[in-house]
Amino acid sequence: MTKTLKSASKLEKVLASGAFAVTGELGPPRNAKAKEVEDKAKFLLGNVDSVNVTDNQTAVVRMSSLAASLIAQKQGLEANMQMVCRDRNRIAMQSDILGAAALGINNLLILSGDHQTFGDHPDAKNVYDLDSINLIRALRNMRDEGRLMSGQEIPEDARPRLFIGAAYNPFADPQDYRVLRAKKKVDAGVDFMQSQCIYDMDRFRKFMAKAVDMGLTEKAYFLAGVTPLKSLGMARYMKNNVPGITMPDSYIERLKGVPKERQASEGIRMACEQIDEFKETKGVSGVHLMLVEWEHMVPTIVKEASLLPRPQV
């Protein structure tokens, strides 16, 4: 992998240094209170290299990703601003990318976005002018070729120097096609990839072995997604209700064997065991910790998984 830095991102520097990266996640509030972002940011500061700031996740209206990213950055974090294709057309997306880069955002994670029928505005019209792969390509061209989608030139010193991220999901279907779709994202110009929550380690290992074989991990950094289970109920819910997540019965059985009050700590322990394996897995460059509405446990998990101190770059 070329170590010439493509962006102004601290996350890119960490990954390029060969260190095992740690990213976190922060969901903006459903109101205009900056303090809620600041309070969550406190748990992440010093514990992660960059924090994903979600873009109206699960199609629920929240403070904008850009605004919450800036609030988080004021607290000293580096934001990884998420952008979904559901709510904006190509005009708005390019505009927001230019604005985000101008305001000091260094990472942008591009997603298709959960369909609006899941959220609090199921009656909304969606956009999907571009899909995630075409948005990755558009951003890469803006940054590296200095062209907007229209062909309009962006001067050399005015290009959005963003580190480009995308998601990969080894657990969705059709199973064999998932790595090929990841390849398409790499070909489109993605720099780093974060996965959906991993529980089915066997399926993940197979996916990653294929990605390594295809040379994808030489062209982009792959981070493994981790969401510790808070309880047996959460494990069951995710098994039955969340599309694109597979939950092996062994997880359910293990939590069943633990009294309710100790299930959360058992969930953290299980996540740490996963992280230990990811550190040794060929092709995995770091972990993406998704402790949504459980941000206060981030310090515990990074400590227990021996991910501290975070490298200074």
Next chain:
Amino acid sequence: MIIAERKPIEEIKTFVMGRKRVLVVGCRGCVTVCNAGGTKEVGILASLLRLEAAKDGEGTVVDELTLERQCDPEYIEELSELMGGRYDCVLSMACSIGPQFISRRYPGESVFPALNTCFLGGALAHGIWAEHCQACGNCVIHKFGGLCPISRCSKSLLNGPCGGSAGGKCEVSKDIDCVWHLIVEKIESEGRMGEFLGIELVKDWRPSRDGGPRKIVREELLK
């Protein structure tokens, strides 16, 4: 064809409320084929309205008529003898093109749509219709194993499937097939996966509705 279904009777009743002479007009085109607005359905709706009127003690007269098509001025003209004050209200049982054509031709009439125009589709079985086309104006199905991701993917993805595809079903509902799952299966069965890995570039939406309301002019057909 255009797939439509009748509006709930409660909504239609609000259209005819207080109107004594009602004409229900069907169409022998698409809506006859999809059992929404042909002669039979015109008869059913007219009977329902008569019953409702009788229940409410109203002396409403409901007449029935089915035109060859309602999307063609030639057939709309057949209504001319009936218009001009004979009815208080016209309920069109065509797709939404019908009531628009009737309104334009007979500006003094009160015209209401009795159907909801739903989508462009076909019958999967008797009584089941599914969307297959969004009339985007530039057909690309040959690139996707003959399946349309524009109309049949909930996100119209050109490079799917998204991470919500599970067990061949769409994240939106277990009742929706993930068309990208079907596309991948089709391409695999044809042994063409190798050539399928290129990025399908952004779509030009101008030929679709995004270029504004569309019109086709065929010079050779103009007299």
